[in-house]
Amino acid sequence: MKVNYLWLKDLLPGCSLGGPESVSRTLTSIGHAVDTLTIRGEDAVFDLDITSNRPDCLSVIGIARELAAVHGASINMPPSDVIEEGPRIEGVTTVIVDSDDLCPRFCARVMTGVVVGESPDWLRARLETIGQRSINNVVDVTNYVLFETGHPVHAYDLDRLNGHMLRVRPARPGERLRTLDGVDRVLDPQVLVIADQKDAVGLAGIMGGEATEVSAGTKRILLESAAFEPRGIRRASKKLGLRTEASTRLEKGCDQEAALFAAARVCRLLQEMGCQVSRGYLDVRAASEPHGCIDLTAEEVATLVGVAIPIDECGKILEKLGFLVRFDAPSKLCACAPSYRNDVVSSVDLVEEIARIYGYDRIPSLLPPLDSEPEPLVPHLQLEEDLRDGLVGMGLTEVINYTFITPTGDPSQMRPLLNPISERTHLRNTLLPGLTESALHNFNNGNEGIRLFEIGHIFHLPDQECAALGILIPAGLPGESSWRSRGSTSDYYDLKGHIEDLFDRIGIRQVKFSPAPDGCTTMVVALLTAGGDEIGRCERIDIDSKHPAYAAELNLEALLTKVESRVSYRPLVRFPASSRDVSFLIDENIEYARLAAVVSEASGPEFTGLSLIDLYRGDKIPAGKKSMTMRLRYQSSEKTLTSVEVDSLHERCVRALEQAGAIRR
């Protein structure tokens, strides 16, 4: 909201405000942040960021009140006395409020002898400084009073109102109204309207109607200055998609006591411009409870703020802010908020009032006593951090993608957003589309070394949310190469190797990679299980038509249950190990895992390890066969094995392989 310096000065005569910069600092320090300060000659405009709990500060008087409290000054309220003449208002118009729960107060005044025309220079200039365009004297005066008091006042052309009366009622179903902005609106009973005898003539608290607008021919006006139930205004304004200077104030709650004053101010200013004010006013108001008193002890202030502020100083601050303060007992006060402070309802609110005027700057900096026991990082977060460190250590880069995605697969498996703002319409049920998108972006920008991972939540139907890890490694591309060697082409085995290494690092053993069962989508290459539970899968995906990739997605909750102690220390064996190689041909369709199982079943306790050191497929061997060379290691924890002993152990394993179909070479 914009407020100008000279206007504030008018309301605070004899108060040494300092210059605009000083006012700006003061306002910021008491909670009204100045977004920008624009100096304009002698004047200056503050663009204020008023928090939503302080609708009273959406006005020059409101800001002046705050400054007066800081400086211990009092505010010079602008004149609102008028000379009344002509017939009494009761003889000219009537106001009926049907829904007094939604409209607790409605004040009306009538002015005659109106000549609609240009506003005087001072008015035009002042409105201009706060960014308001001049329209005509009547509209300008109502605007001026809105910014001055924070209370909206609307002027109707009295002679265009059917029955010369106003009624506050819910809109009829399908009722139509063309508002001042020229838009035809269809209303429903959830919207409160101001109507004349026949039709709606305005949206209560939001905007008037075009048909009863003050125009060049207007002679008599009816002024409305009302308070509405804030939630009703808020809902209607949201529903209609219409926010105005009036509605932004009324939806936060207005000072009901200001309604009559605002109307009188409009009368006074228009009277100064030659209009006549009719005798009396109408004031329809629902019974309202006055603000209750709030108790506050010095101890409460000291506990919450952390500094002892004497109770009489607290009381003085509150009085300066317009509160009625009574000291009931030593170290205790009782405060009643002014009508414009609906936001202050409990003792903590009083404490904030005291603290902000006392000065947040004067509150000391202390560290809280450490009375809670520090805890280790919870296992699932520790796992995520270990995975990140492991993957980065292997040369992968972390990405972060949006949680909502454009469905690529079957959208019926995904949870849709009710109100998306882009083509990202669903919650992701897998991390892989995001990783693919990131990889594509990097390919398109010519980046190298694209090996990516993401850790984040995914969402499954009906209402599951779980943490997952996604890894993507492009296939068929050479890896890092240097002047010494060319990198090898990456494929599924690189992805698998990364996962195996990662599992070693975090303490997961006994993971099985098995071929995707029938019924899986063709993209799935392998399923990962541990102890019989599925923990993830590997897929072959296309980043685009030219770039295939291998990707894996692991369920972190399942993974967490499989983490064993990362360190399992075993004493070193003092006797040397020996190894023997065996080369053989075998049917292509026999899996490595089966051969490894055959070897480990056949061998005794001296067998300590197996590695595949060569695998050949091609035309140098019979069709349907592959050639493998395995290296088996043997070691005893009790003695040095002789070569004869090793040979015989090895022979046992080789025979088992032969029984499984291996043809020794």
Place this chain on the structure above:
Amino acid sequence: MDLLAELKALEASFRAEIAACSDDHALTELRDRYLSRKRGLLSDKMRLLPQIDPAQRAVAGQRANELKRLIEEKLQERASEITASQRAAKPDLIDVTLPGIRPPRGFLHPITKTRREICRIFMQMGYSIEDGPELDTDYFNFEAANIPPDHPARDAQDSFYISEDTLLRTHTTPVQIHSMLRRKPPIRIIAPGRVFRRDATDATHTPMFFQVEGLVVGRGISFAHLRGTLQTFAHMMFGSDVKLRLRPSYFPFVEPGAEVDISCFLCKGRGCRVCKDSGWIEILGSGMVHPALFDRVGYDPTGLTGFAFGMGIDRITLLKYGIEDTRLFFENDLRFISQFGG
């Protein structure tokens, strides 16, 4: 003659000869002389094995194999010694200026780096880390945080709904509520995580971003403690010369509330583009926990106080490195991510 004795003599002569070898060529000759299948000295001895007394054969055979292994080992050892001494004698064989062979390098996302930095600081101050679901109920996201329906504060937190009652959390405050329900005071936690607001995407807004919120609840916790905690954080995060400014502000879940600025670490308070010439940068929102929250989680509010604070991880990363566009965080361009170190 005794084969074992001969093997012993052979070993002695080999040890003498290998010591004298000074280049690769001599080593090859030596290997041939001892191990060549046809004329090797050791091979000759091994051929004698079948002829000797079977009682001795096993022992001699084992001994011969061991000698063979020893010879091979020594040859290899000597070969690397020779290579090393040649290198030492002729250092120009290494062009020390050739690029080193680097292992592949990966990078953490800058948001993760900042999150860890923030969390580390608070963990040093004894905080525990909490997390929670990204999809939560309207109750935990808003009502329990003292933001009833139609509350003006909902305007600033326009949300993505999944159902009438379920939404993507707009702040990590629901994690605080869940934690309070699960724990008992005293509490000292921080909650980092993704949050979502229905904002149009531009250079300063993305519909998803990251927050860290902190919560301390106990007896005698005051605004002064909040101030001291945030000052310690700011010094550790931005440098010990950074000044702190607390301004009254409004968040429904705290009272009194405060917006927290730090003196601009780029221009040292003189005014620049980042601080919009004010010399101050807003980094977080905070305040004393509103008693209504204690009420919602069933705590007896008598004598119980607490403070809470929240900051945007993206925003702090943006400020810290002078990044001009927040959308870069989710574009995942390696040229961007790789600038923030491993």
